[in-house]
Amino acid sequence: MSKENISLSQLAALLFNFQIGSSVVIGLGLNAKEDAWIVIVISMMIGIFIVAFYYYIAILLPGKNLYEIFEYCFKRKIAIILSLLYACYFIYYACRIIRDFGELIATAVLPLTPIEVTILLLVLLMGYILYLGIEVLARTSEIFTPYGIIFTLLLFIFLYVNQNIDVSNMKPILGEGLKPIWKTIFPYELVRPYGQILVFLCVFCNVSNIQIGRRVVIFSISMGSMLLLMSSLLIILSLGEGIALRSNFPLLSAARLVSIGEFIQRIDAIVVFSMMLGSLVKSCVYIYAGIKGLEYVFKLPFRYFSIPISCTVAMFSIFIGRNYTDHLQEGLLSNPFLLHVPLQFIVPVLLVCVLLLKTWKSKKTKYSSSITKKNM
DSSP: OOOOOBOHHHHHHHHHHHHHTTHHHHOSSGGGGGGHHHHHHHHHHHHHHHHHHHHHHHHHSTTOOHHHHHHHHHHHHHHHHHHHHHHHHHHHHHHHHHHHHHHHIIIIIOTTSOHHHHHHHHHHHHHHHHHHOHHHHHHHHHHHHHHHHHHHHHHHHHHHHTTOOOGGGGOSTTTTOSHHHHHHIIIIIHHTTTGGGGGGGGTGGGBTTGGGOHHHHHHHHHHHHHHHHHHHHHHHHHHHHHHHHHOSSHHHHHHTTOEETTTEEOOHHHHHHHHHHHHHHHHHHHHHHHHHHHHHHHTSOTHHHHHHHHHHHHHHHHHTOSSHHHHHHIIIIIHIIIIIHIIIIIHHHHHHHHHHHHHHHHHHHHHHHHHHHHHO
16 A cells, blocks of 8 residues: 655645634633733743654654554563553543533533434544544645635634724733743643644654754744634633633633624624534544554554544443543643653653664764774
8 A cells, every 4th residue: 555645735724723723712821810821832842842752753764653663672572561551541542532512512612412313423433534544634734724714713803893802801911920830831832733733753653854943843833823812812812711711611601701782693603613623633543553553563554444443432432431521631630640751751752862872873883883994
C-alpha cells in the first residue's frame, strides 16, 4: 500500500484544529478567573518550546512514527509494550473528547436526542474518514478551517456590537497574585493542548518536506493559541468570571447573549460548528495514532481497525463517566499526574536521551572505522 502524504498547509490546518479541539468546548484557564488570559499567554510561550521539542524528535528520525522510534531505541519487545500503552492512551483520550462533544450536543443543542445517538453518528463518520486515511482528514481540515476562524471573529464582532463586552470583567488583574496562575498552568494548561501535540509524532512521518516545516508548525500553534486567547477573552469580557466558572460550555453561553435588533440572535450554530470541527479533527488524530499503534503491534493495515476501534470509542465514551461532572473531575484531577505528565513529558525526554546517545555512538563508530581504514 502506498504511503500517505500530506502537505505543510494541511499539517498546519490539522495542528490548528487539533489545538482548538475540546479546549474551546469547556474553556481554557478559567480556574484563574479574570486572569485566564494571562494563563493562556504564559502557557503559549512555554507550549511553543514543548511543541518544538516534539518536532525535534520527529526530525531526528525522519520518516518514522512514534512506534518505529520506540523500536529504534529499545528493540521490538519493549517497543510493543510501549506501543500498546500509548495506543490505549490515545484511544482513551479520544473517548474523553467525544464525550465532551456529546455532552455539548445533548445538553445545549439537541436535549431530546439521546447522547448515545449523537456519539454513534459522530464516530461512524470518524471511522469512515479514518478508513479513507489521514490524507482525507487533512484535506477536510484544510477546507473547513477558514470557516471556523471567520465564525469566531463574527462572534466577537456581534458581542461587541451588541454591547455585551465589559472590560471591567478583567479587573482586578493579578488580584490574587501569581499563585493561582501557576497552579492553573502546571500541569493542566500545558498538557492541554501543548503536551497533546505528542500524538503528531504519528503524523509527522506522513508530511512531505517535514525537515523544513518548523516555521509552519510554530506558526499554526501560535495561531491556535491566539484563537484560544480570543475565546477566553470573549468568555471573561461577556460573562464575567462567576458565570464562566459555573457554565459547562461558557463560549456557547456567551454566544447566546447576542441579540442585534431582534434579528441576529441564537447564533449557537456558529459556535457549535467551530467546536464540532475541532473535536472531530482532534478525535480522529487520536484514534489514528491509536490504530497506527495496533498496526505496528499486529502487523496489519490500520484500516482493519478503523471501524471496530471507532465503535469501541463510542461505547467507552458513554461509560467513561457516570455523569458530566464525574467526567470533568477525572480529567482535571487524576489524569494530568497519572497519565499526561509521564506519557507526554517523561517518556519523550527519555526517548530523546536514548536517540542522542545512539547518534553519538554511531558517529563515534564511523569515525573510528574511517581512522582504521586510513591506517591500513
